[in-house]
Amino acid sequence: MENIQLRVSNPEEEYVRSKFREYYERAEVQAPEDIQRREWGFGGWERKIETRHMQIASAQELKSRLVRDTPLFISYSVAYYEFPDMRPMEKKNWLKADLVFDLDADHLELPCKNRHGSKWVCEECLDAVKEESIKLVEEFLIPDFGFSKDEIGMNFSGNRGYHVHVRSEGVRELRAFARREIVDYLAGTGIDFSSMGFESKPVPGKREPKQLGPTPADPAWPGRIAKLVSRLLAERKLEEVGIGEKDAKKIYKHGEQFLRAIEGGNWDAVKLVNKEMIWRNVVGRLGIKLGDRIDQNVTADAGKLIRLPDSLHGESALIAARVKDIGKFDPLKDAVVFGDQPVRIKIKKAPEFRVGEVTFGPFKEEERELPEQAALFLLCKKEAVLWKS
Numbered sequence: 001m002e003n004i005q006l007r008v009s010n011p012e013e014e015y016v017r018s019k020f021r022e023y024y025e026r027a028e029v030q031a032p033e034d035i036q037r038r039e040w041g042f043g044g045w046e047r048k049i050e051t052r053h054m055q056i057a058s059a060q061e062l063k064s065r066l067v068r069d070t071p072l073f074i075s076y077s078v079a080y081y082e083f084p085d086m087r088p089m090e091k092k093n094w095l096k097a098d099l100v101f102d103l104d105a106d107h108l109e110l111p112c113k114n115r116h117g118s119k120w121v122c123e124e125c126l127d128a129v130k131e132e133s134i135k136l137v138e139e140f141l142i143p144d145f146g147f148s149k150d151e152i153g154m155n156f157s158g159n160r161g162y163h164v165h166v167r168s169e170g171v172r173e174l175r176a177f178a179r180r181e182i183v184d185y186l187a188g189t190g191i192d193f194s195s196m197g198f199e200s201k202p203v204p205g206k207r208e209p210k211q212l213g214p215t216p217a218d219p220a221w222p223g224r225i226a227k228l229v230s231r232l233l234a235e236r237k238l239e240e241v242g243i244g245e246k247d248a249k250k251i252y253k254h255g256e257q258f259l260r261a262i263e264g265g266n267w268d269a270v271k272l273v274n275k276e277m278i279w280r281n282v283v284g285r286l287g288i289k290l291g292d293r294i295d296q297n298v299t300a301d302a303g304k305l306i307r308l309p310d311s312l313h314g315e316s317a318l319i320a321a322r323v324k325d326i327g328k329f330d331p332l333k334d335a336v337v338f339g340d341q342p343v344r345i346k347i348k349k350a351p352e353f354r355v356g357e358v359t360f361g362p363f364k365e366e367e368r369e370l371p372e373q374a375a376l377f378l379l380c381k382k383e384a385v386l387w388k389s
């Protein structure tokens, strides 16, 4: 077992680490399947991964490393290797890998991000990324891929998103190319408009072809598109998928007629200019927002590390809590593991934030006594220091 020297650089880090250690002493952190086949990475005050290429032999060793080394971030490989601690990567000898999806509020490009930046999250971010995670499981993984609920595990990322783990023997053997295909399918990347059931059918004697399209009864993507457009029409929210205001108004005016026509695969009940372009554009917007290339890689590139469920996140002091009922899950409550004991801190700057039922801030350049759970949150964001009188 490799011994890593952990440098404690300042009183804040020392305090955060001591609190994390208390948690790991009392917590029951479940080890991932085949723990000895995984590569591990530990992070500290400066970086989320400071040491990697480590092997942990057993659940007992994991527990003792958590208590003894107390990393501020801990992640393990999605992949299983013959020699997880060897390097470079090729020497590890890849055996298989779980399928894991990383959904992060930061990727959703919500308007609130302009307000609070990437460092913070708000209720709007957390609600949106939760909806996206539900959509991934309930509209894609279960109906389109046929995974059962028992094969899908979900946990909070510890910061501002969710990780969805598919634990099915059938997907573990998939190589990078197949994983990329799955991600592209989910994201709707390169979805072929014509394979979605759309077709411009020439009509004898008329200059304009007729626009045919999918019906809500169709399976997978075609049905999803028809259902979504029908729902958005009923809710008068067609603008959400990029349909211009003028066109949306035209469709609303003959809403009933349009809905009935779609049921029969006729997408031409309302005359629209550039109709094919309009529906092409809609199709391009409906995928799961798995984010940029980096996070698509978490799934597609089997060499990536993912946060250990139930472990603490060093930027928030929240745990990567396992989610049983996503509908009822409240990360700012259910991922909090620290208490109410008052801690004196000097806050640099923080927007309003909630921990449990209590809302704090906004703060600017002030000394405060906050409950441990809120103080740790700000210390981990590096927007506060311990205040010694």
Ligand SMILES: [Zn+2]
Pocket: 110, 112, 113, 116, 121, 122, 123, 124, 125, 126
């Ligand atoms: Zn937000």
